[in-house]
Amino acid sequence: MPVTTDAGPASVAAPTRGVRARRTVGDERVRKNAAKRNYPLAFLWPAIIILLVFYFIPTIMNFVYAFTDWSGFKRSIAFNGLANFQALFSDGTLVRDLRVTFVYAALVAVFQNVFGLILAVFLERDTRMNRFARVMFFVPVIMSALAVGYIWQAVLKSDGALNQILGLLTGSTVSTAWLGSTTWTIVVVAAIHGWKWMGLSMLIYLAGLKTIDNEVIEAARVDGTNPWQMFWQIRFPLLAPALTFNVATALLGSMNGFDIVQATTAGGPGGSTELLNIFIYRTFGQGLYAQSTTMSLVLFLMVSIVAFPVITYLRRRERVL
């Protein structure tokens, strides 16, 4: 049993003590320095301006335009109250697409995390082979989402590569329409989304695994845990911060998803994979700008309503650490 358990906290605390000590010596001088250090405001301007022009103002305008009749058919824009909201909610498409979006987001969160966690566990040791494999699994993350979508679309079509491989293995013609089922295609597309982003989850889980204190592992081993208990009762709970981050980013990323689904199914078959963003895009293309703005406002609100409780719950989980 190692005996240096308080070495870590001690080394972290040391500099803090040092600062405190200096402050008591020359309080005035330090405060002046701090003031200088706290006022690099000029450096912030470029970032603030970009944020303002490209993020805050469009977001605010998004709220404003949702209550207007802005369209590609008029020269003027006038407020029209809640007419857009009424029209949207009276049509079943919005509700259907919201449901599709939530199902898709949940599936992506599951796939991306399961794939990522499995990869991280298998590739944890720093061998040369593992390093190479990590890079390979990270490649889809940096690929264009549209390219990923088109590749998978070609692989999965009824005379595509997957069916040909299956046909070779089984010795008969396989012509499953992987992207043709109104029930299961959303699962397939979500899996593609999970596949594309699993490399990122893998990296974060890897980082999480690396931070687990070896002593905890050794202590558990001394207490006689088997590998199954070791993973689920010791290591997995300690990955909580990584899980929070991965689930949150997967949820947010997939609720705002567009590109992968557009490239693989374009919302089909039968609208069963039509994410809200695809509907927004379709409506905007029709020249109904105010309506599509209203939809993105609805999406913004829905993402907020769903994402924040989930993140809050996951954060609360971390508190036991």
Added chain:
Amino acid sequence: MKILRRAIAVVTAVAATSVALAGCSNPSAPDSGADTGAADYWPATDTNLDGVTLNLWVAQNSNKIPQKVVEGFEAKTGAKVQVTTIPDPYEQTVQTKITTGDTPDLAFWQPTASMLAGFVAQDRLQKLDDAPWLGDYVDGIADAGGVYQDSRYAVLYSNPPVQGVFYNKEVFEKAGITETPKGWDEFVDTAKKIKAANVPGVESPLYEMAGSQWGTQWAVQVQLAEAAKAGLWDRVNTGEEKFTDPTILGAIKNYQALFDEGLYNKDAGSAKDTDQAAALWEGKTGMIIQVNSLFNAIAALASNDKAALDQKIGFFPISADDNIGTVIPEQNNAIVAFKSDDAKREAASRQFIHYWLTDGYADFVADQGVLSVLTSVPSPDTVPQALIDSAAAIPDGVGSMQSLAVANPDLYINLADMVNGTKTPEEAADSTQQQFAQLARAQGISGF
């Protein structure tokens, strides 16, 4: 404190400018009533244009079309024509660009009421009336598209596609069919005959491609040709008649019935347009209801071999009771000219169109191997018979929903949903009607 105050000032200034930029009005060119009959409205094709640069927007599937015309025009006038390919989906991307203030001088554009309405309402298009070549157009072309609210805004430079039936002649022969059908009922009977004949290699008498969605609308639209001649779309445009009323809903139900009877391919819901082209070319199916662009995909499979195509693929128009063609001009048939604040460029744009439809036309037709729309210019002899038959249906044809309705709802998506079983015919009609009403309301049309 000083810094803070300055900071607040800057933030306010930036916010104010951005709000002003985002604006509360659609950016558009000033309104102007042009005299299209004036002697110099259509400049002579050889007017010197040194130093003038024109921007022409084209789509991915049409960016080779203007090549020869541009070369000839540049050589003749000294102008420069910059051809920019706008990525697909072309119409949406162009509309988005123009809405955000990026406007070309010329663009390929679908010359239909539904696609012109938005630009005309925003006063972005030049009027192209009183064109010098109008009398030279072959029968039917002048009326096939481009006119909206009694003014011409788009000029057709090639024959618009016709919705109709492309069929495999060999399959017809093997199934013992000697005459092409007249009217919808005979069309259905023909399909049943092919099915009953059990021709080896033929998997289904009809073939649909709802995986690519866009082709699903033709089977419904062709059934509306007679009604369209009798003013169906005028009534739909005023809200007097709806997609959910018996005429259109009936056509949708007839389409659904073909699936119920097992006349379509099993994977109709997910098959793509390319699959459809291959199926007809390879004789896996007997008939498809389609337009010229799908035929072009078949021609590509046949390496554009006219003899092989003529031997295998035929075309006939179909309608509820007759063989009336439903004409649907596309983006790669017509060109529009935009207003700008530069009168010289506006005139140069008109001059470019003038050149194309007169002095440059023979070169264009020869280069592209398409049928001529001018009586003074002969067509090349390389055009496949199916396309000649398609063009022959134009003079007696009638406009499609896109041509005659004020808005173009996503009928094809709703029908693709129906093919996949997630919508009933009633629901497909209802969704289409709701979207149509929404678009009509946005245009400020009364009755919605």
